[in-house]
Amino acid sequence: MEKLKPASEILDDAPVFDRVTLELLRWAADYYHHPIGEVFAAALPASLRAGGATRTATEIWELASAGRQELINPSDRRAPQQRALLAWLAEAGPSTAAELRVRFTPAQLRAAAARAWIAPATETHADGAAPAFTAEPSEVDLTTAQATAVAGIAASLGRYAAHLLYGVTGSGKTEVYLRTIARAIADGGQALVLVPEIGLTPQLVARFERRFRSGVAVLHSGLAGVQRRDAWRAAHNGEARIVIGTRSAVFASLPRLALIVVDEEHDASYKQQEGFRYSARDLAVLRAQRANVPVVLGSATPSLETLANVDQGRYSQLSLPQRPGVARAPTMRLVDLKRHACEQGLSQPALQAIEKHLVAGGQVIIFLNRRGYAPTLFCNQCGWVAPCEHCDARMTLHRRAERLRCHHCGAQREVPIVCGNCRHPLLAVGQGTERVEESLVRMFPDAPLARLDRDTVGARGGAAAVLERVHGGEARILVGTQMLTKGHDFPQVSLVVILEADQGLFASDYRATERLAQTIIQVAGRAGRDARAGEVLIQTAFPEHPLLGRLVTDGYSAFAAGALTERREANWPPYSRLALLRAEAKDTDRVDEFLRVAAGLGAAADVTVRGPAPALMARRADYFRAHLLVEAGGRAALQRFLSRWLPQIEALGAPPGLRWSIDVDPLEVD
Ligand code: ADP
Ligand code: ZN
Numbered sequence: 001m002e003k004l005k006p007a008s009e010i011l012d013d014a015p016v017f018d019r020v021t022l023e024l025l026r027w028a029a030d031y032y033h034h035p036i037g038e039v040f041a042a043a044l045p046a047s048l049r050a051g052g053a054t055r056t057a058t059e060i061w062e063l064a065s066a067g068r069q070e071l072i073n074p075s076d077r078r079a080p081q082q083r084a085l086l087a088w089l090a091e092a093g094p095s096t097a098a099e100l101r102v103r104f105t106p107a108q109l110r111a112a113a114a115r116a117w118i119a120p121a122t123e124t125h126a127d128g129a130a131p132a133f134t135a136e137p138s139e140v141d142l143t144t145a146q147a148t149a150v151a152g153i154a155a156s157l158g159r160y161a162a163h164l165l166y167g168v169t170g171s172g173k174t175e176v177y178l179r180t181i182a183r184a185i186a187d188g189g190q191a192l193v194l195v196p197e198i199g200l201t202p203q204l205v206a207r208f209e210r211r212f213r214s215g216v217a218v219l220h221s222g223l224a225g226v227q228r229r230d231a232w233r234a235a236h237n238g239e240a241r242i243v244i245g246t247r248s249a250v251f252a253s254l255p256r257l258a259l260i261v262v263d264e265e266h267d268a269s270y271k272q273q274e275g276f277r278y279s280a281r282d283l284a285v286l287r288a289q290r291a292n293v294p295v296v297l298g299s300a301t302p303s304l305e306t307l308a309n310v311d312q313g314r315y316s317q318l319s320l321p322q323r324p325g326v327a328r329a330p331t332m333r334l335v336d337l338k339r340h341a342c343e344q345g346l347s348q349p350a351l352q353a354i355e356k357h358l359v360a361g362g363q364v365i366i367f368l369n370r371r372g373y374a375p376t377l378f379c380n381q382c383g384w385v386a387p388c389e390h391c392d393a394r395m396t397l398h399r400r401a402e403r404l405r406c407h408h409c410g411a412q413r414e415v416p417i418v419c420g421n422c423r424h425p426l427l428a429v430g431q432g433t434e435r436v437e438e439s440l441v442r443m444f445p446d447a448p449l450a451r452l453d454r455d456t457v458g459a460r461g462g463a464a465a466v467l468e469r470v471h472g473g474e475a476r477i478l479v480g481t482q483m484l485t486k487g488h489d490f491p492q493v494s495l496v497v498i499l500e501a502d503q504g505l506f507a508s509d510y511r512a513t514e515r516l517a518q519t520i521i522q523v524a525g526r527a528g529r530d531a532r533a534g535e536v537l538i539q540t541a542f543p544e545h546p547l548l549g550r551l552v553t554d555g556y557s558a559f560a561a562g563a564l565t566e567r568r569e570a571n572w573p574p575y576s577r578l579a580l581l582r583a584e585a586k587d588t589d590r591v592d593e594f595l596r597v598a599a600g601l602g603a604a605a606d607v608t609v610r611g612p613a614p615a616l617m618a619r620r621a622d623y624f625r626a627h628l629l630v631e632a633g634g635r636a637a638l639q640r641f642l643s644r645w646l647p648q649i650e651a652l653g654a655p656p657g658l659r660w661s662i663d664v665d666p667l668e669v670d
């Protein structure tokens, strides 16, 4: 009895999570073998974690009798906006302040309240039935393929079903989401829409807001504390009918969840790569199962796991094989760098194509997945390259900032002018986006250029400004990194040039080729979204590589079928299950010793523990890194093993200065 303490305050009169969300969190803590406290913390906005109440009284206004009188018999003819407000309330009935603010200003609300024409409604629909909800009409007629997809998903409303919406880039997947969501929430439900990165897709959010007005809440980690809390509450009390969010929104409390959409389901950002290492895509499917609602996974380049799930009959596939209207899939061509001379990383065929498309009035995208000016600062006298002192890596030259930066640990220093060894002048070798920008500005001085990478969009909202310059047509050339792949819809882009397709062709990670194929198809998909025919040039020193050939001539499905066969033969996921035990310390022997002991603890007939093996970058930020790879035939075997093994490792206790973590279903075996 002594242990019981009196409660000092009751913060919430109802549970913070609905039942399904709570189960999901418990399940995730078990599955990913992560402390439940941290799992809860990941799911809640900071202000609620700190003890804020989950509920605010929703501000609802209704027409008072004086207002009704005023409508019939106007006393003040100079207030048309006021009368419009009264007419709106007479028509719509009690409305939330959020709904009203879409049409009326706060000052108009205050003025009407001051005249007692409108009054706060006592009723709250926080836990009762939500009001019916209608979407604005769509501007387009569905294609047959879209209509079939909408019908297929709608037919599964009210029960669990997983659908892969496999639609080529620009095929109108978003329109399918909008229509199915309208159906799903028409009689009171809520929809959850997960997207990879909100900052990079302002268009998508705008489209949802246009269609659904005030019912949309946006939830992501870039929001300020209060905004995030308010969005979370709006989801929790049912005021938000559609929640659009990044990864952690999969844990949003949605008491009337009716449909989940995961857009660009192949995107790596759904997997949290540190701390609580969960996959929001996988949890979305699980959540749909628990909540008994359908889930739609959309992509032009589905992950191999998802395609395997279709093959095995667990997911159904809905296809959008073509772009609607006049837009056609772009033509793709490989440019052999062994046969064509390059000027600053740009081949002759690429330069000619850029010229041609600019003259024809199109916009051009240049993709290079490496920011900075040059990846190497090199002495051609003695072979010295500027290294990072804390990592097994070179430092990247950032010319405008006049710094050398390590992209792995963030270290930076001044740019040396001469070689650290022999005092010879140094050369900047290789291309980064900053250098490509410099070259293009020189070669095409009349074409305004925009650059999209982490250096140009550092600040919040920075990406939106760059994207706006492209949308508005002001920028004619767009140079960028991986950020370019995220679903942008630029109607005037007619040419895409991929500068170095080779990164990833020979990488050691078993997923590298899948990622490369997805990147190429996604970047290529930015071309030819409108009437202009799209053209894609892929520069490579290995045009004979079978992956590139198959991808370019036969498309992503053919590539994926081949890649799945390879995975099956090599017994890699999705045909097996992996977990990675990572350890790091400043002392390399300590890491090795710890992992050896841990490996020695593990023994099970149906599980193999491999390693220790050093990470691809064995030293990063002064820490030596290595891992053990756990391989099992299936989920159940892996979980059985981890549940026994991890407590044993915990009981060992980590030596001082050593950090270790477990990653279930790792994205990279590194
Ligand atoms: P995705 O999400 O597959 O990349 P979007 O939904 O963004 O594709 O659609 C690409 C473009 O095609 C958008 O400009 C959209 O308005 C347009 N679109 C979508 N569906 C139709 C349709 N049925 N008819 C005409 N245009 C459409
Ligand atoms: Zn030198």
Ligand code: ZN
Pocket (backbone or CB within 6 Å): 388, 389, 390, 391, 393, 406, 407, 408, 409, 410, 411, 621
């Ligand atoms: Zn470094």
